[in-house]
Amino acid sequence: MRRTLDFLYVASGVLAAICLSSIAVVMLLQAGMREVGLLFRGADDIVAWLCAASAFLALGYTFRHGELVRVGLLIDRLPPAGRRRAEMIALGAAVLVVGYILWAAANFVYESWKFNEIAQGLIQIPIWIPQMSFVLGALIFFVAVLDEFVVLITGGTPAYRRAEALHRSGVDANEAP
Amino acid sequence: MTTITVAIILFVLLLVLLAGGLWIAMAMSVVAWFGLQFFTTSPPEVNLFQSYWGSSASWTLAALPMFVWMGEILFRTRLSEEMFKGLSPWLGWLPGRLMHVNIFGCAIFAAVCGSSAATCATIGKVALPELSKRGYDERTSLGSLCGAGTLGLLIPPSIIMIVYAVAAEVSILKMFLAGVFPGVLLVSLFSGYIIVWALLNPGKTPTAVEPMSFGERVRRARNLIPCLVLIGFVMGVMFTGVATATEAAAFGVLGALAIAWWSGSLTRASFATSLMGATRLSCMILFILAGASMLSACMAFTGIPRALAEWVSAAQFSPYALIMVLAIIYLLLGMAIDGISMIVLTTSIVLPMIDAAGFDLIWFGIFIVLLVEIAQITPPVGFNLFVLQTMAKREANYVARAAIPFFIMMLLAILVVSAFPQIATWLPDAVLGATKK
Numbered sequence: 001m002r003r004t005l006d007f008l009y010v011a012s013g014v015l016a017a018i019c020l021s022s023i024a025v026v027m028l029l030q031a032g033m034r035e036v037g038l039l040f041r042g043a044d045d046i047v048a049w050l051c052a053a054s055a056f057l058a059l060g061y062t063f064r065h066g067e068l069v070r071v072g073l074l075i076d077r078l079p080p081a082g083r084r085r086a087e088m089i090a091l092g093a094a095v096l097v098v099g100y101i102l103w104a105a106a107n108f109v110y111e112s113w114k115f116n117e118i119a120q121g122l123i124q125i126p127i128w129i130p131q132m133s134f135v136l137g138a139l140i141f142f143v144a145v146l147d148e149f150v151v152l153i154t155g156g157t158p159a160y161r162r163a164e165a166l167h168r169s170g171v172d173a174n175e176a177p
Numbered sequence: 178m179t180t181i182t183v184a185i186i187l188f189v190l191l192l193v194l195l196a197g198g199l200w201i202a203m204a205m206s207v208v209a210w211f212g213l214q215f216f217t218t219s220p221p222e223v224n225l226f227q228s229y230w231g232s233s234a235s236w237t238l239a240a241l242p243m244f245v246w247m248g249e250i251l252f253r254t255r256l257s258e259e260m261f262k263g264l265s266p267w268l269g270w271l272p273g274r275l276m277h278v279n280i281f282g283c284a285i286f287a288a289v290c291g292s293s294a295a296t297c298a299t300i301g302k303v304a305l306p307e308l309s310k311r312g313y314d315e316r317t318s319l320g321s322l323c324g325a326g327t328l329g330l331l332i333p334p335s336i337i338m339i340v341y342a343v344a345a346e347v348s349i350l351k352m353f354l355a356g357v358f359p360g361v362l363l364v365s366l367f368s369g370y371i372i373v374w375a376l377l378n379p380g381k382t383p384t385a386v387e388p389m390s391f392g393e394r395v396r397r398a399r400n401l402i403p404c405l406v407l408i409g410f411v412m413g414v415m416f417t418g419v420a421t422a423t424e425a426a427a428f429g430v431l432g433a434l435a436i437a438w439w440s441g442s443l444t445r446a447s448f449a450t451s452l453m454g455a456t457r458l459s460c461m462i463l464f465i466l467a468g469a470s471m472l473s474a475c476m477a478f479t480g481i482p483r484a485l486a487e488w489v490s491a492a493q494f495s496p497y498a499l500i501m502v503l504a505i506i507y508l509l510l511g512m513a514i515d516g517i518s519m520i521v522l523t524t525s526i527v528l529p530m531i532d533a534a535g536f537d538l539i540w541f542g543i544f545i546v547l548l549v550e551i552a553q554i555t556p557p558v559g560f561n562l563f564v565l566q567t568m569a570k571r572e573a574n575y576v577a578r579a580a581i582p583f584f585i586m587m588l589l590a591i592l593v594v595s596a597f598p599q600i601a602t603w604l605p606d607a608v609l610g611a612t613k614k
Contacts (some may be wrong), residue, residue, distance in 0.1 A: 063200075
């Protein structure tokens, strides 16, 4: 179970990375084709969709790396028992929020699938196809948050907490903004 | 219920959620949901979807992951060693000698990298050991790196400027151009401080200069070529209008990969690490932007920003008083939260106010970027402090104290840019034409 879940997060992270690098490929291809007088129809739409997919699909993966920022100023100063309780409240709230995001995304995309809405722009495909990256990303994000919550209430230390501790000590601070 | 009451309720809720350690993007979404659900008739779930999707599926914003990736690639090359080799023979004549490598190295790297911590770390990892080996004063060396690292945000390309441009709906290109002269100003202030410091403390700068012929110096300067070519190329295609910022960023990635390949540091592993690092960082930023976009939608429905803007223009504050108050608020915010959150949390409220008071939004962007730079070096939360603390194996407070003179130089830069807004607005207006107003 643990390994399956970890694989899921890494796999979605890799998929997001592929989307991100594809942005560069599409942009360069478009520029190259323009040079030789060809038109890459709909490149702008594809780039926008890839940008969204790279963000949404990476949510769960980034979350587990402790890189979604939050204000640790107050809760980090609590004594261990209080710190644990605060973490449970924050993470519990996160489960609700991400659950809501998942529901909102799934609901909206279901509607656009039901009414067969077509993308506005040069690429005339049903809009639910690119929008699925949001639903899928939110789903994996939800699984990741729930997973960490279960780890926390069963007495373990969530992966993002370990990663955050590493960031604080500055080990890979180069990845901070 | 009056608009002001609603504003206070939402503000307190946001504070509680942020202080409670909820992830920033989620906290913004919760506040937005609360505001929409209870104070407007607009369905929150529809707003959530449209804000999240609309802010992320954006062609303009695609420049952000590209510039992030470019920085991640260059961080893992030998660029910083080459920069040190190329710059050091040319700066020995200035009082303070190699200390200036910190400033100019950061400034040049900032022109290919959009992040402050990455600039600081890249230059620091070479300059810090080299300077201490030669007996330079550690404190000033750390302080100058800490301060100059923040140039990554001001000198284009800049991730924080993209975030601001998207939030304020101004042109990314204009923001980039506006950063050029304030960047030069800040470099001069930093270098000027080091010169004055070195003249006042003559004992603290080692006198030994490596004897080097002019030809040798020129030969060493060739180390700078790859970086300068990349800068010239990316800025060139962007500012001449050959390519948009997003396209230029994609070319930048290509150029960065070429430099990494040329210097032999492009391996399968380094490529993968840079790509995954870029994916996480840009995911974090885009998620915050999504949350902020939902909060802006909520703000628009509740009418809070409009009410505040009307209040500000009715109260007839002097514009400078307004700017002063905002500067103090941002300085305080910057101590506790990171720069990107600082911008997106406040733009939907502050920008209508600034607009109503008659300020130029591009100028205000530079003003806010300078304040975000300061936030990088003020404790307890300052990313440059975290970076240097590990490198120098010193306490964060020691690094923060070392950075105080440079903190003062940055405040000075804010004053100068406020007194002479043309420093920021002249170049974008000259190149791209003045704004309509």
